[in-house]
Amino acid sequence: xxxxxxxxxxxxxxxxxxxxxxxxxxxxxxxxxxxxxxxxxxxxxxxxxxxxxxxxxxxxxxxxxxxxxxxxxxxxxxxxxxxxxxxxxxxxxxxxxxxxxxxxxxxxxxxxxxxxxxxxxxxxxxxxxxxxxxxxxxxxxxxxxxxxxxxxxxxxxxxxxxxxxxxxxxxxxxxxxxxxxxxxxxxxxxxxxxxxxxxxxxxxxxxxxxxxxxxxxxxxxxxxxxxxxxxxxxxxxxxxxxxxxxxxxxxxxxxxxxxxxxxxxxxxxxxxxxxxxxxxxxxxxxxxxxxxxxxxxxxxxxxxxxxxxxxxxxxxxxxxxxxxxxxxxxxxxxxxxxxxxxxxxxxxxxxxxxxxxxxxxxxxxxxxxxxxxxxxxxxxxxxxxxxxxxxxxxxxxxxxxxxxxxxx
Numbered sequence: 001x002x003x004x005x006x007x008x009x010x011x012x013x014x015x016x017x018x019x020x021x022x023x024x025x026x027x028x029x030x031x032x033x034x035x036x037x038x039x040x041x042x043x044x045x046x047x048x049x050x051x052x053x054x055x056x057x058x059x060x061x062x063x064x065x066x067x068x069x070x071x072x073x074x075x076x077x078x079x080x081x082x083x084x085x086x087x088x089x090x091x092x093x094x095x096x097x098x099x100x101x102x103x104x105x106x107x108x109x110x111x112x113x114x115x116x117x118x119x120x121x122x123x124x125x126x127x128x129x130x131x132x133x134x135x136x137x138x139x140x141x142x143x144x145x146x147x148x149x150x151x152x153x154x155x156x157x158x159x160x161x162x163x164x165x166x167x168x169x170x171x172x173x174x175x176x177x178x179x180x181x182x183x184x185x186x187x188x189x190x191x192x193x194x195x196x197x198x199x200x201x202x203x204x205x206x207x208x209x210x211x212x213x214x215x216x217x218x219x220x221x222x223x224x225x226x227x228x229x230x231x232x233x234x235x236x237x238x239x240x241x242x243x244x245x246x247x248x249x250x251x252x253x254x255x256x257x258x259x260x261x262x263x264x265x266x267x268x269x270x271x272x273x274x275x276x277x278x279x280x281x282x283x284x285x286x287x288x289x290x291x292x293x294x295x296x297x298x299x300x301x302x303x304x305x306x307x308x309x310x311x312x313x314x315x316x317x318x319x320x321x322x323x324x325x326x327x328x329x330x331x332x333x334x335x336x337x338x339x340x341x342x343x344x345x346x347x348x349x350x351x352x353x354x355x356x357x358x359x360x361x362x363x364x365x366x367x368x369x370x371x372x373x374x375x376x377x378x379x380x381x382x383x384x385x386x387x388x389x390x391x392x393x394x395x396x397x398x399x400x401x402x403x404x405x406x407x408x
Contacts, residue, residue, distance in 0.1 A: 016047070016052055016057075017057070017060070017061075017070070017074065018070065019046060019050065020043050020046055020047065020074060021070050021073065021074055023039070023042050023043050023046045024073070024074075024077055025106065028109075028142045029142055029145075029171075029175070029176040029177050029178055029179070030177050030178070030210055030211065031178075032178060032214075033113060033116075033117065036080075037081060040077070040081035040082075040083055043057075043077075043083060044083070053084065054083040054084030054085075055084040057074065057078060057083065057084050058078045058083060058084030061074055061075045061078065062075070062085075067098070069102045069104035069107055070099075070104075072095045072099040072102075072104075072107065073095065073096065073104070073106055073107055073110060075091070075095040076091070076092045076093070076094075076095030076099070076110060077092070077095075077110070079091035079092035079095060080092035080119060089114075089119045089120035092120050093111070093119060093120025093121050094120070096111040096113075096114055097111055099111075100131065105134070105135040105143065106135070106140060108131045108132075108134050108135040108140070109131070109132065109135040109140050109143040109146065111131050112127070112128045112131030112132045112135065112143070112146065113128070115127040115128040115131065116146070125150070125155040125156035127156070128146075128155065128156055129147070129150045129155060129156030129157050130156070132146045132147040133147055135147075136167065139174075141170070141175070141176035141179060142171070142176065144167050144170050144171040144174075144176070144179065145167070145168060145171040145176055145178050145179045145182060147167050148164040148165075148167030148168045148171065148179070148182060149164070149182070150164075151163040151164040151167065152164035152182070152191075152192075160192075161186070161191045161192030162192045163192075164186070164192050165183070165186045165191070165192030165193050166192075168182040168183040169183055172203065177206075177207045177210045177212050177215070178207075178212070180203045180204075180206050180207040180212075180215070181203070181204070181207045181214055181215045181218075183203050184199075184204045184207065184215070184218065185218075187199040187200035187203065188218075188227075188228075196228075197222075197227045198228045198229075199228075200218075200222070200227075201219070201222045201227065201228030202228075203215075204222060205219055208239065208242075213242075213243045213248050213251075216242045216243040216251070217239070217240070217248055217250060217251045217254075220235075220236045220237075220238075220240040220243065220251070221236070221254075223235040223236035224236035224240075224263070232264075233258070233263045234265075236263070236264050237255070237258045237263065237264030237265045238264075240254045240255040241255055247282075249279045249282055249284040249286075249287060250284070252276075252278055252287065253275070253276065253279050253284065253286045253287050253290060255275055256271075256272040256273075256276045256279070256287075257272070257290075259271040259272040260272035260290075260299070260300075268300075269294075269299045270300045270301075272290075272294070272299070272300050273291065273294045273299065273300030273301045274300070275287075276290040276291040276294060277291050279291075280311060280314075283318075285315040285318045285319070285320040285323065286315075288311045288312075288315035288320070289311070289312065289315045289320055289322055289323045289326070291311050292308045292309075292310075292311035292312045292315070292323070292326065293308070293326075295308035295311065296308035296326075296336075304336075305335050305336035306337070307336075308330070308335075308336050309327065309335065309337045310336070311323075312326045312330060313327050316347060319354075321351045321354040321355070321356045321359075322356070324347045324350045324351040324354070324359070325348070325351040325356050325358055325362075327347050328343075328344045328345075328346075328348045328351065328362070329344075331344035332344040341371045341372030342372040343372070344371075344372055345363075345366050345371065345372030346372075348362045348366060349363060352383075357390075360386070360387060361384075361387060361392065361394055361398070364379075364380045364381075364383035364384045364387075364398060365380070367379040367380040368380035368398075368402065377402065380402065381402055384396075384398045384399040384402060385399060
């Protein structure tokens with residue numbers, strides 16, 4: 001990205017304008033597009049430090065008669081994020097378009113961002129791809145990463161993981177944090193390159209040091225599972241904590257697991273429940289499921305089957321397979337809710353279709369006995385036979401009972 005020098009304590013419009021631009025320029029590599037509001041917050045902090053306000057910035061730009069590409073980028077960014085003005089996506093698009101038309105690589109990136117997300121214009125992944133390509137060729141590392149995403153996900157072009165890997169590599173080598181994170185994902189999963197857990201771990205570590213939440217979370221998983229490094233529960237706890245502190249819900253759930261089982265820290269059921277509940281309240285299905293487990297068993301809180309059922313059901317509706325299975329058990333046994341075989345059957349069916357083996361076994365029982373559905377021995381046998389072939393001893397036993405019953 002192009003950038004200009006600035007004195008942080010300068011008072012002239014040129015100095016603090018360029019300083020605000022640099023804050024944007026240098027921090028885009030740290031946050032995904034969904035978190036650009038954090039970049040806007042950093043701009044606010046910079047302005048306050050220089051005894052300015054977002055209104056000073058926007059009004060100066062809005063009234064400036066002769067604008068450079070840097071001015072159009074700042075104007076567009078302020079308009080998109082409501083810095084000193086009411087958010088106006090159309091004005092944001094037009095500002096970025098003016099900068100892009102002057103062949104400014106950052107302007108091209110932001111205009112591509114508008115087309116990718118449909119900000120101030122119709123969504124057009126083809127145009128986003130074209131603009132990211134231009135900015136990437138000019139050396140813009142954030143554009144290189146976004147251009148890589150186009151190839152990785154097939155946005156505006158055919159999927160090409162090898163090309164995505166190449167672009168992530170360029171961005172990563174230039175120090176782009178998100179590029180490092182995406183490159184780590186490629187190495188971790190063997191996408192566009194040979195699988196290499198050690199390189200993935202190394203890249204997660206680099207990106208995590210800059211404060212990247214997703215990198216911190218994945219680094220914690222590496223330590224927790226011994227992937228690419230020696231297993232280290234204390235380090236896993238440390239990095240789950242860092243990611244959880246900034247509100248990453250999956251990290252909160254994993255941190256709760258650490259507390260629940262004393263992994264890398266002292267066992268603390270109350271703290272585990274608190275973290276599960278926090279994630280659950282934010283709509284995280286894993287948090288809902290585990291908070292329900294706590295209520296069902298009285299772990300870290302008072303036993304409450306009604307609350308357990310409600311949370312299982314919430315997570316089940318959102319597609320959590322384990323929650324579907326447990327909510328089915330609640331209906332089957334009348335735990336925390338009224339007993340209802342038909343509803344139990346429907347939930348077992350959903351979980352079974354998603355591949356839950358325990359649910360498939362239960363579904364076989366329901367078909368065989370006609371619980372909550374029409375009796376269908378053939379379907380029961382089919383399920384038991386499938387599971388028995390996979391080595392499921394309960395299914396093997398049930399299969400024998402079926403044949404014994406048929407013989408009788």
